[in-house]
Amino acid sequence: MNRPELVCPAGTPAMLRAAADAGADAIYCGFQNATNARNFAGLNFTPNQLQDAVAYAHARGAKVLLAINSFATAGRYDLWQEAADCGAACGVDAFIVADIGVAAYIAERHAGRRLHLSVQAAASSPEAINFYCREFGVRRAVLPRILTLAEIHQLKTEIDCEIETFIFGNHGLMVEGRCSLTNYAVGISTNMDGACSPASEVHYDRNTAGVVTARLGSHVIDRFAPTEQAGYPTICKGRYCTSPRDEPYYAFEEPISLNLMEMLPALIGAGVDALKIEGRQRSRAYVSSVVTSFRRAIDAVVAGRKPELVDLVALTEGQKQTQGAFATKKWR
């Protein structure tokens, strides 16, 4: 049985050290600007921090993957180019990219450095993935969270590179890299600015009855009774009214997290090369707990033992978990 890489998030240098210490095989991170898809205040790395992080990770046998996975925008393309050059100088092991222009630049200027295709590229077929492999020498594709396990198994036999799938964390409902909902609501683009539902646009207010209204910009995304826990207002996790329904409902998805702990044997059996944990915007404690649990579980599966299933529900969004699209076509 192959031993897949456990790929873990780091929003800060402290998180990166925690992930490396907890047994991550690879850690992904980004710079403090629009070049990556988690461009949030207080997150991400300066060039000096990245250099130190690479040294720390390498000393513990872990790789560092640099996410430059937003879409370079005409007029400020230099920003993405500089991020790639800086990452190469820091000695990162691979670049995670989505934009064709960025991939072309790295393939030409930093030939030989590994390129991973970000989930933001939305490549969900062998034809799409193989296009990126042929054009840029992409070595690994991160799959959108829309395929069933059987479909992943089949896909693996038809592509020219490794595959990485998400196993834990935020459960994105929209095809990544093809969503302008935040920009429509508040004028900040996920693709161009690297932020979905930025905290600067999030507002909560509580009325005298204790009902909490959560807004993104001027838009009410959800409303919570005093007995409910108020969730973060993301458009695709909000409650809306529509004519076929009598009551407000989660039109896209309820606040819920992906957790594929129980599917690990099947995923590894399907030949998945890398297993990814989402959550660069989460805490160091989150990374420590989740990485430690998945490290043990993966090692058990690879050794042919039954993995001990750890309860991670407290670390999930809305304290609810799902196997999402991976388990059944009914999810669609």
Next chain:
Amino acid sequence: MPPKLTLGPILFHWDADTKRDFYARIAEESPIDTVYLGEVVCSKRAPFFERYLPDIVERLERGGKTAVFSTLSEVMLPRERKMTTELCAQADRMIEVNNAAGLGAVYGRPHRIGPMMNVYNERTMAHLAARGARHIALPPELPRTVAAEMAGNARQIGVALEVQVFGRIPLALSARCFHARAHGRSKDECQFVCENDPDGLTLTTLGGDRMLAINGIQTLSYGYLNLAAEIEDMLALGIGHFRLSPHRTDMIAVATIFADRLAGRSDGPTAMQALGALGIGPFVNGFWHGLAGHLYRDQRVGTGLA
């Protein structure tokens, strides 16, 4: 080359007879230059209209229109892969590629790149152009400042640029069908319930604002994009193709209003008034002005209006 008015693919699930009648009128009565045909949202819908296509293409071409075939935006299932590669393999047809799954099959042959292909910068444009792309539809969220940069580069390498100027804005795609979900069904058992909503199903926030419109696996803006007042500016930048996205409103009237603008026969306020009289809206243009997409910025007063 004079500016061209284009009609984007029908994004919604209209029944085959409605589509056939619609395209017959477009062929015979509209000032549209280019018509994009084909199902771009849901592969399950495609078979209904397939048998009418040859006749429609003939009528459009007889009416002096250029027919372009658009590929699916999301390609995942075997039937979606087959649809995409078979369409892209038709060497005698001009193809608009909406998913990277189609790029291999049109490689080296003149083709168009659709608005879902995320061409945000000159390097991406140059890479695709070197492999046969001759015409690129920009993502609808691109602001004027970025479009201006793109237009300068496009001119140098001989690529035509297209921008959507009318209709609800595609904002997101999913593997899940939100129409089926609204009716408590899954995608496989949808019973084509999206047919009930020929312009999309409105989602209203708990604050009472009509915000979005769902269309199967696609989410659109509730507001109708309307760049009728920005036409001179776009022409000056070098944008050459102007896309109207089909709705159930009188599209012949919409096309005539925009054709008059492109030909300099009417001004922005006149066009806005005529479009307003069609009873659709609200109109939005925020993306073009670098604002939240749901806003409308009135050129004459220069303020953002919600």
